[in-house]
Structures are given as C-alpha cells and as structure tokens.
Amino acid sequence: MHAKNSPEAIRVINASLAGQSEIGEEMETVEHQPNHLLLKIPNPEALQGGPDPVILMRLEAAIAKERKAYLGEMSKDVGRLIEALRRGARPGELWPIAHELRCMAGTYAYPFLSQVAQVLCALIKKHQTSSALPGEEAEVFAHALQRAKGHKGPMEPKEEAVIQGLRKIALQRSARSF
C-alpha cells in the first residue's frame, strides 16, 4: 500500500493502466471462451459423475487387445536392450528402448519390467554422458530385464527386492559418477 498521491502511488496507477503489475511484471489478460466442445455433445450430462461401467469395460477390452498385439514387440525390445547393454552401447542407444519399455510395459500390466526399465532410465538420465555403463552394472540390468520379461501382474517381495537392489546400484553410481 502507498500513501495517497505519493509518487509511488501515481507510479502504481500508471503501471496498472498500462497493464503492468505492482511489481513491474506485465499483467495477464483473461479470456472466457464459449465451450465449443460441450456444444458438440448431444448428452453432456452423461459425462458427469465418472465413467459408465460399459465405457470402462470397452476401454479395458481395447487395452487388452493392444496388449496382446504388443507382447511380441515387447519381447523383441527386451532382447534388443539386453544385447545393447552387453555390447556396451552408449546411453543414447539405450534410452529410447528403455523409455519405451518403461511406458508400454507398465500400461500393459508388466510392472516389474516397467520398473526395471524405469531404474535404468533414471540411471541413464542422471549421467547424460557418452560413456557406456560399466560391464558389471550393465550385466546386472541385463539379467534383471531377462527375469522381468515374462513377469505379469503385481510384484511380489522377491521382485520388489530386485528393484531395491537396482536402485541401490543406481544410487551408488550416482555418487561415483561415470
């Protein structure tokens, strides 16, 4: 707040009229647009209150169908990633495969595989250098990927322990750096 008619008060008013905030930033203009999307839906009330069970069933069926089609691709991706890790491939080659596996395996109910890929992604991202992963660490991830490949559904304590182990390796690597 500023005293009435003080130079500071006049500055604030002028700034306000010019579209500037009191702290010197340009002020925002707000536009309220008509909702064109809603006009395209003949029964918008059906969108309220969460998804209809029939819709959810259709969605789950669509995911299941795509999952079935993806399994072959997933197996190929895991094989490519293991081969790349063992060959000493650079992070730039590992990242896209690991990233895809992380997303797709999780979506298709392979959380163990998704989490192995997630830890690998985090490790690669932490060290955006051109260096390959050291051989023994690459082998640990390759082994974990092999093990996770066929594991569907919720993780058991054994799988949780593997993920914890991988995270430890990633943390140690972060501390040492490449």
Add this chain to the structure above:
Amino acid sequence: MAIPNLSALGVLVADDSNQMRRLLTAMLNAIGIFNVETAPDGREAFERIKMRRPDILITDADMGQIGGMELVRSVRRNQDTTGPYLPIIMVTGHAEQSWVEDARDAGVNEFLAKPISAAALYGRVCEVILNPRPFVRSGEYIGPDRRRRDSRSYQGPKRRRDDASVTSFDDGEIQIQDKRS
C-alpha cells in the same frame, strides 16, 4: 448411467511411439471418438492441426524433431493458423515435477503420466470438455489459466489487468481490489 455421445469430436494423437499411437487410438475409439488422426512428431502434428483443426490434441512430451513442449508453444502462439484455444492433454513417461511445471508453463490443459490407465484417460478427456479453464495471455504466457485453486483468499500482488482495474483511495491508501472478492 448413460453413455456420452462423443462421436462429433475429432482428436489428434502425436506420439513417436507407434505402440502408443495405436493404444491411444484404440482407447479413444472405445469411448466413442472415431475421428482420430495420428502424427509421429511435433512437426507433422502442427501441420495436421493447421489443416484439420482437431477438437483435442493428445501429445507426447518427448518426441524427436519438434517435441511436445515445442508443439504446445507453437499452437498457443500461432493464433491465426492453429487456434490457440485447442485443448491439449500431454501424455508422458516423465512424471517428475519439473516436467509437469514445464508442461503447465508451455500451455498444456491436462497432464497424464504414463503408464496410462483407462480411467485416467477418460477423466482427462471429460475434464477438458466439462471444465475448460479461462484463457490467459501475458507477455510470457499464453494458455489455460494455471490457477486451478480458488484464490480468493490470496493477499499478494495481483498480476491481472482485470484484477487491478478497480482502484480507490479509501482511508488515504490506494486499494487495488480483486474483482472476484
């Protein structure tokens, strides 16, 4: 419960993963949106937006060439060619806070972390249809209002032209009043 009729909507899906494009298309079909086009990168997506004017854009954040963030900024800033108000749902495997903030500041309406679930995708589509946020323009930002919460109790400096347009000189002090309070 009734099933919403979303058949008049057109959606563009931009993702560099063929698998994800297929999955999102199948999921949109399942909720009754059959007019779905896809693009493998931001450049092609931008061209399609200009030509086809979809109702909703669903884009990955991290694509080759022009990525999702650049695509969103291009859409918001090219007002004559794309329609800056296009509702945008960003789907990404990067769920870190910094990515969420970057997406918000680029002008994304909704953020959806991979792996995506049926309910989450449906929820985001409903959200952009039912609760469109006001559109905000400032020097740095063009996009949906980033203030999701009711900020009527906010006491700090106002930064909006209409927030500060009512001024008075009560009790010897300038009062910059919030029109909403």
